[in-house]
Every structure is written in C-alpha cells, then in structure tokens.
Amino acid sequence: MAPATKPVVLCFSGHDPSGGAGIQADIETIVSHQCHAANIITALTDQDTSNVKKMRPQPAAEIISQARTILEDLPVKAIKIGLIGHVETARAISTILSDHPTLPVILDPVLATGGGTALANGALLESIIELLLPRTTILTPNSIEARQLAKSDDLQLSGTKLLALGCKYVLITGTHEHSKAVSNQLFHKGTCIETYNWDRLPHSYHGSGCTLAASIAALMAYDLKVETCVQEAQEYTWNSLHAAYRPGKGQHIPNRLFWMQDHD
Secondary structure (H helix, E strand, C coil): CCCCCCCEEEEEEEECCCCCCHHHHHHHHHHHCCCEEEEEEEEEEEECCCCEEEEEECCHHHHHHHHHHHHHHCCEEEEEECCCCCHHHHHHHHHHHHHCCCCCEEECCCCECCCCCECCCHHHHHHHHHHHHHHCCEECCEHHHHHHHHCCCCHHHHHHHHHHCCCCEEEEECCCCCCCEEEEEEEECCEEEEEEEEECCCCCECCHHHHHHHHHHHHHCCCCCHHHHHHHHHHHHHHHHHCCECCCCCCEECCCCHHHCCCC
8 A cells, every 4th residue: 555645855056958867867866766756947959869069047036936835845854966057056055954954865967968077167067166066965966976076086085075074974885897797885974884885887877966866865855864765776876777678869767667567
C-alpha cells in the first residue's frame, strides 16, 4: 500500500529538453525513491544529448517567489541544487537557504556540460563558494569540479579545502579520472572517511551527476544517516547507468526507472 504522505524534496535545477539531465532527471530519481518532487526551474536551455547550445537563466525574483510559495505549502524535507547558471540565481537560492537553515542541502555544482561547454564563469564560481558552500550539507562534485572549486590540482587537498569552505560532507566522484575502477571519496571533518570503488561502465552518460545528487536528497528526506544515503545513492545511480540507453546521437541517458523493468 502506498504511504499516505511522501517526503518532499525541493529541487532548484535547469530544464533539459532532451530529458536526460536537469529537472527531469531529478523528478525520475525522486519518484523512484517514493518521494514527491517540487521543482523550481533555474534556467531554460537549448540542449541535446551531446551538449548545451544556449542557456537562459530565469529571473531571480521569480525563483525566490516560487520557492517561498512552495515552502509555505509543502513540508519540504530536503533541498537539491543543480544548474545555477547566473550569479543572481545563486543569490536567490542563498536567500531561500538562509530562511530555512535546518533543511539538508545537497548541491551538485554543475560547472560544465558533458560536452565540455562551461556553465559557470568566474563570478558565479565565487558566488557558489561564498554563498552556497557554507550552507551545503553534501556537495557532490566530480573530480574536475572539485579541483575547480577548491583551486587545487590535488584531489585529496581539494576535498579538505571544500570542507573548510563550509560544506559538512563532500563526495567527489571519480568518473573523470584515468583509473580502471571508479573511485568516489567521501570527506567529512577534515579528512576522507570512505572510498567507494565501482566497476567502470563503458559509455559516457548525460545526467549521471543529477541522478546521484537527487538520489542522495531523496534518501536524506527520510532522515537517514548521511553515510547510508551516500552509499545507497551510489548503488541506485550505478544501476541506472548500467541500464542506460542511447536515444539520440550523443551520450547515453541513465535509465532511472530500471526498477520497473520486467527481469524475467
């Protein structure tokens, strides 16, 4: 029997018309965890499964108004942040987070596309560092993003520096590293507390970071321990990637509804 109420996750994410990443990835993931997704669109994009061709950030005042309307109505249990796209958007999200300081915040710092297009300039990078990292419960950068945010080439040092900037936990994913297996590292209280090794899958994936962060957020909405959320979210994401499909000419898209398939 379905529960009478479902934990609510509020997502600040961009709209991806291809359906591979962004807000659709968040919704599919959150629904897969039996949670309810409430959504604030931070930016509209022209994008396909290969790259982002154009991005149009939404007005900051509208983002604040929409978020406050939702937070006054729904019992939000966790906040997930994806594509930000503009300094004013970062400020708007920071305003909302300051109004609700006890809610767990999962931040996927989307700084570039899978195709390599930059989605954050220097000013936005500094805004993320100054305004959002101090309010972040779990930061989920890939190794490239971690080095960029921490301004360090050393991955271990990057993890500890991101903690020093205010994040409570930092999960650095290793997909972009040249290693046989994918090693993800969880940092907390000044050090790496856990390393997770996963079989490297053969393709490039559109929306994998969105999937991981949204999965962590959904699990956090159940008031689970951070370490439990991080472990289970990685399992869910790996299974989504393992079942991925390629609907277009670019990257594979995670099959976030893999659990619905008939395995007979």
